[in-house]
Amino acid sequence: xxxVSHHSGDIASHPDVPEMRERYARLLGGQDVVLVDGPVFLLxxxxxxxxxxxxFTASQPNLVVHNVILGVAIGVLALGFTQAPERMxxxxxxxxxMGVWMIIAPWIVGENPDAGVIWTNAVIGGLAVALGLVCVAxxxxxxxxS
Numbered sequence: 001x002x003x004v005s006h007h008s009g010d011i012a013s014h015p016d017v018p019e020m021r022e023r024y025a026r027l028l029g030g031q032d033v034v035l036v037d038g039p040v041f042l043l044x045x046x047x048x049x050x051x052x053x054x055x056f057t058a059s060q061p062n063l064v065v066h067n068v069i070l071g072v073a074i075g076v077l078a079l080g081f082t083q084a085p086e087r088m089x090x091x092x093x094x095x096x097x098m099g100v101w102m103i104i105a106p107w108i109v110g111e112n113p114d115a116g117v118i119w120t121n122a123v124i125g126g127l128a129v130a131l132g133l134v135c136v137a138x139x140x141x142x143x144x145x146s
Contacts, residue, residue, distance in 0.1 A: 036135055037078050041074075041079065043074055043124065043128060046124065051068070060110045095128055096132030096133055099127070099130075100125065
C-alpha cells in the first residue's frame with residue numbers, strides 16, 4: 001500500500017511561499033493600528049459632545065464650535081485609519097498636532113475659560129497626543145518593515 005500521509009515538514013520549501021507572504025502582507029495592509037482606531041474615534045466623539053457634557057455652551061460659544069469641528073475631524077481621521085490605513089499613515093502626526101492644539105485652545109479660542117473647560121480640553125488633548133504618538137510609532141515601524 002502507498003504512503004499517502006502528509007509529512008509535517010517546513011513550509012519554507014514550498015514553491016509558492018513568496019507569493020503567499022506577499023498576499024498575506026497585502027491582505028493585512030496596515031491593520032496594525034486597528035487597536036488605536038476605536039479609542040481615537042471615541043475621543044473624537046467625546047470632543048464633539050464635550051461642550052454639552054461639561055456645560056460650557058453658553059459661556060464659550062467660540063470654543064463650542066471649535067470642539068465640535070475638531071471632534072468631527074478626529075473622528076474622520078479614525079475612520080480613515082480604519083478604512084485605508086496604508087494611505088492614512090502619513091496623517092498620523094496630524095492627530096498629535098490636534099492634541100497639542102486642543103490643550104492650548106481654551107486660551108486662544110475661548111474667553112476666560114474656567115477650570116472645567118481647561119481640564120476637559122487638556123485631557124482630550126493629552127489623549128490625542130498619546131494616541132497620535134502611538135499611531136506615528138506604528139506607522140514608522142510598519143514602513144521600516146516594508
